[in-house]
Amino acid sequence: xxxxxxxxxxELVREGKIFESHREAALKLIESGRIVPWNEKSGELREELxxxxxxxxxxxxxxxxxxxxxxxxxxGGG
Amino acid sequence: xxxxxxxxxxSKSSDLTSPTSQSSDPEFSLFxxxxxxxxxxxxxxxxxxxxxxxxxxxxxxxxxxxxxxxxIVRSFDExxxxxxxxxxxxxxxxxxxxxxCNGCFSTLKEASVILKxxxxxxxxxxxxxxxxxxxxxxxxxxxxxxxxxxxxDRIKEVMxxxxxxxxxxxxxxxxxxxxxxxxxDSPENPRMLDEIVEVVGAESVEYDDKMLCCGAGGGVRSSSxxxxxxxxxxxxxxxxxxxxxxxxxxxxxxxxxxxxxxxxLRKEGMNIEIPVLHISQFIxxxxxxxxxxxxxxxxxxxxxxxxxxxx
Numbered sequence: 001x002x003x004x005x006x007x008x009x010x011e012l013v014r015e016g017k018i019f020e021s022h023r024e025a026a027l028k029l030i031e032s033g034r035i036v037p038w039n040e041k042s043g044e045l046r047e048e049l050x051x052x053x054x055x056x057x058x059x060x061x062x063x064x065x066x067x068x069x070x071x072x073x074x075x076g077g078g
Numbered sequence: 079x080x081x082x083x084x085x086x087x088x089s090k091s092s093d094l095t096s097p098t099s100q101s102s103d104p105e106f107s108l109f110x111x112x113x114x115x116x117x118x119x120x121x122x123x124x125x126x127x128x129x130x131x132x133x134x135x136x137x138x139x140x141x142x143x144x145x146x147x148x149x150i151v152r153s154f155d156e157x158x159x160x161x162x163x164x165x166x167x168x169x170x171x172x173x174x175x176x177x178x179c180n181g182c183f184s185t186l187k188e189a190s191v192i193l194k195x196x197x198x199x200x201x202x203x204x205x206x207x208x209x210x211x212x213x214x215x216x217x218x219x220x221x222x223x224x225x226x227x228x229x230x231d232r233i234k235e236v237m238x239x240x241x242x243x244x245x246x247x248x249x250x251x252x253x254x255x256x257x258x259x260x261x262x263d264s265p266e267n268p269r270m271l272d273e274i275v276e277v278v279g280a281e282s283v284e285y286d287d288k289m290l291c292c293g294a295g296g297g298v299r300s301s302s303x304x305x306x307x308x309x310x311x312x313x314x315x316x317x318x319x320x321x322x323x324x325x326x327x328x329x330x331x332x333x334x335x336x337x338x339x340x341x342x343l344r345k346e347g348m349n350i351e352i353p354v355l356h357i358s359q360f361i362x363x364x365x366x367x368x369x370x371x372x373x374x375x376x377x378x379x380x381x382x383x384x385x386x387x388x389x
Contacts (some may be wrong), residue, residue: 009154022297049122051115062143070158
């Protein structure tokens, strides 16, 4: 059942049917490698706890992969 | 070795710490996901603290990306979901991965099973080749809850205070489902989280809608906040009816929805005020650390005071 729902949703996205908020989330992934990206507030909270301000070392590789899989053009982030 | 920019200090009660011990030959790779490091970093700190205290060697997967989640990315394009998952799995270099999030767990574990198929893996590796990586199909994935559950005796040894609290545990959807692949616990009547909170002295309270979704998953929170909040409200009302002191979860996304959901409901005149703790924070409290609860939207002074009263 779940597999079929995923197939249907994949088909709908290929037809351009996607919630705008979902498209925005996908664009964040394309841009930063993360659906929930780091921001200044994250940095402040992390520093307060003695953690490194930022742990983000994936964006370039993710961008390359999202081009190769066609995700970037699918979502319209190219 | 873990990143050298991680501070190494520790203290009790007054502030939370970052990890103190690093293993030169770690058994596990720690996958942090997105929400914990970027919205609730106390979950990250507490996880590292707890693993250190239990003597479990790990290395943080510094180069990991978003898992990516089943509801948002897998639903859009399965190939992309599997490719990014394979990249993350390849970073573990053959070590077992520990996840601290149900969504990350479900994604990485399901992907690891799919990628045991040579043909599928070869196809995905064609993409990974472009970034100089390869996934060999040899990584196992565990949730922190499984690690804690297999360490109950050790937790009893290292705990410094009993948490005499009434706790409602929230399993979420992706810790146990799909059960045929994840094989963690019963999908209908799981017990692992209950037993973990009980080992540090809490009472796990049964409540209506215990297995109800928090409302956030499946892309619902981002596309339909009101619908998501309908689930959250019902869940929180059931917890309130059960007179719990706090709710303990195993997923930063559920954590966010249950915590920030209460902030939204407060603006609508509904004051529930049930502190929300990730299981790592709950165990950190039993180790006598404050667990960074002040960074939550819901104040947690009530449970801290209650713990102090019962010392």
